[in-house]
Amino acid sequence: MSTTTVRAPGAPATAAGRRTLSPTKGLVRSVLRLHRTSVWLWAGYVAATAGLLLWLWGPGTSGLHITGRCDAAVVNACTAKGPTADTYHALLTRVDGLIGVVPLIASAVAGGVLVARELERGTAHLAWTQSVTPARWLAVRLAVPAVCVVAGTTLLMVLRRLVASGAQGLSGNRWYDEAQVFDNLGPTAVALPLLGLAIGALIGFLAERTAASIFFSLLVSSLVTGMLDITRDLMWPTVTVTGDVSAGYPRFPGVIVAEGPVTGSGARLADDPGCVDDKACLAAHDIVGYYREGHPPSHFWPLQLAETGVVLALTAIVVFAVFRILGRRVA
Amino acid sequence: MSAAIEAISLTKRYGRRATAALGDCSFRLPAGRISALVGPNGAGKSTLLAIAAGLRRPTSGRLTVLGxxxxxxxxxxAYLSQDKPLYPQLTVAATLRLGAELNPDRWDAAYAADIVEQGSLDPKAKIRSLSGGQRTRVALALALGKRPELMLLDEPMADLDPLARHELMGTLMGDAAEHGTTVLMSSHIVSELADACDHLLLVGGGRIRLGGGIDDLTGAHSLVTGRGDLAGHTVVESRPSGRGVTALIRREGRLGEGWQVQEPSLEELLLAYLRSPGAPALLTPSTAPATGSGPATHRAEVSA
Structure with missing residues (x-):
């Protein structure tokens, strides 16, 4: 890098000795200064949540005194009765909730503070009439929080995985117990907040009012994450296990998507008539076995990667839309 | 002379059905002029300035700024609007630092600090604690610190008391005179414009109705009182006065006998045009766009 300042002909002299900032560097600094509070709050949140996860991983786990052998294929194969067990479970649920709201918070902050408040106050116009283009302004405005969010959530996700591996198979650490646990144990924990940021930015440009933007960002992000929860099971082919009628329902550890009786022709019944051992009932309904369909524990990574891919693709589409809206508005 | 702003058939419509804020607006603002932008409310002044500042896209037509x-x-x-948005949570010093960060290569920190100092502002004061006049001064420092070649001012002094207004206009005009900055400034206060400006753009119905040097424009018109025939001249406005009429006309040759002739003041000229929305447009040659013009824009030769 050259240390001399290159000036366009006719450009006025800047103050002597002043180091020239690259446009992006200047913008990054301005975003960090303008949103110092948000940056500190985020750092505080990450530090506090990481602290809780570290306790869970260290003292929390060693005080569990797990009895039995935790086995994914066995229901309640192990239990924890140690001195920290109750706190451990309560805290784990809270921490999962804390990590789970990050996408919503990200969308509210992006919609409300990063975009709508700037438009509402007119300070966006202030920035756009300096030397930076609106597109670069928006790019930096999205990139800075994106970097903060990726750094923070990656740290939390890694710690959450450490906690889970410290007491594997214990309820609350199994990905198939709850959608939130699944999301927090893999890259979706990093991707979902990015989608939240993008949705917030889009809503911010559409609503242009801080309060309305926060409300609609929260609403839309909740709807989108809800949709993802519903469609997650479809993102990877399921596995079906069948058992004969005498054994009843086959054991299926993992996420069960569908289950029911199977007839002699191989058809699956939507409703179980509840025959159990009633031979006449079984014959009447032609039930020869039972099936269970779903995702076994081994489907964690395929599901994680598929969902992360979908989330990142959605993020890219929303970000593209945001830049289109900006480009149509300003020169 | 090169053009600071040139508009060709510029049109801006807000919403699909709304009447155009600017319709087929064509003009040219030569570099180095300090031009007033005058017109009734809703005439399209703010829209024009916002398009020139790159804050809005025109619906159709073309506008070039500094080529x-x-x-x-x-x-x-530089662009300054009446609401003069600033970040309320920043201090004066931090706001100027923002100017440095957002204007790499151009920012003149010492100059911006000077402007703030002239108003004896505390650099550590938060923007939200400042008065309207002080805030305008900071906004002005931010606008001038980047050493603009063109300044677009959308009634920046409208909400200020006369003293602050006078002081800040002085700073602004002093800067423009010293650096040869082109200024396009909208305002409703004609006396202020008459003092500061040497050029005029009158907007009405989304187009330029009068454009040119103020002296050229006033010189091209006559305020006549008396009786007789005004055929052959363009009558902008005519009102009964005593037993005759008082008319503001655009001379097209010699006047007949019996007329008392006066050169109109800028205010008289503006008021006559504002009261007569149907009067034909007049753009001096330096103000008419070089290539093409709106079909309804009448170009007239003006003898200086």
Whole structure:
């Protein structure tokens, strides 16, 4: 890098000795200064949540005194009765909730503070009439929080995985117990907040009012994450296990998507008539076995990667839309 | 002379059905002029300034700023609007630092600090604690610190008391005179414009109705009182006065006998045009766009 300042002909002299900032560097600094509070709050949140996860991983786990052998294929194969067990479970649920709201918070902050408040106050116009283009302004405005969010959530996700591996198979650490646990144990924990940021930015440009933007960002992000929860099971082919009628329902550890009786022709019944051992009932309904369909524990990574891919693709589409809206508005 | 702003058939419509804020607006603002932008409320002044600043896209037509698209000239153009948005949570010093960060290569920190100092503002004061006049001064420092070649001012002094207004106009005009900055300034206060400006653009119905040097424009018109025939001259406005009429006309040759002739003041000229929305447009040659013009824009030769 050259240390001399290159000036366009006719450009006025800047103050002597002043180091020239690259446009992006200047913008990054301005975003960090303008949103110092948000940056500190985020750092505080990450530090506090990481602290809780570290306790869970260290003292929390060693005080569990797990009895039995935790086995994914066995229901309640192990239990924890140690001195920290109750706190451990309560805290784990809270921490999962804390990590789970990050996408919503990200969308509210992006919609409300990063975009709508700037438009509402007119300070966006202030920035756009300096030397930076609106597109670069928006790019930096999205990139800075994106970097903060990726750094923070990656740290939390890694710690959450450490906690889970410290007491594997214990309820609350199994990905198939709850959608939130699944999301927090893999890259979706990093991707979902990015989608939240993008949705917030889009809503911010559409609503242009801080309060309305926060409300609609929260609403839309909740709807989108809800949709993802519903469609997650479809993102990877399921596995079906069948058992004969005498054994009843086959054991299926993992996420069960569908289950029911199977007839002699191989058809699956939507409703179980509840025959159990009633031979006449079984014959009447032609039930020869039972099936269970779903995702076994081994489907964690395929599901994680598929969902992360979908989330990142959605993020890219929303970000593209945001830049289109900006480009149509300003020169 | 090169053009600071050139508009060709510029049209801006807000919403699909709304009447155009600017309709087929064509003009040219030569570089180095300090031009007033006058017109009734809703005439399209703010829209025109916002398009020139790159804050809005025109619906159709073309506008060039300093020879390029409005968005390309950003670094060389300063824009100040009546609401003068600033970040309330920042201090004065931090606001100026923002100017440095957002105007790399152009920012003149010492100059911006000077402007703030002239108003004896505490650099550590938060923007939200400042008065309207003080806030305008900070906004002005931010606008001038980038050393613009063109300044677009959308009634920046409208909400200030006369003293602050006088002081800040002085700073602004002093800067423009010293650096040869082109200024396009909208205002409703004609006396202020008459003092500060040497050029005029009158907007009405989304187009330029009068454009040119103020002296050229006033010189091209006559305020006549008396009786007789005004055929052959363009009558902008005519009112009964005593037993005759008082008329503001655009002379097209010699006047007949029996007329008392006076050169109108800027205020008289503006009022006559504002009261007669149907009067034909007049753009001096330096103000008419070089290539093409709106079909309804009448170009007239003006003898200086």
């Amino acid at each position: 390029g698209a409005p968005g390309e000239a950003r670094a060389k153009v």
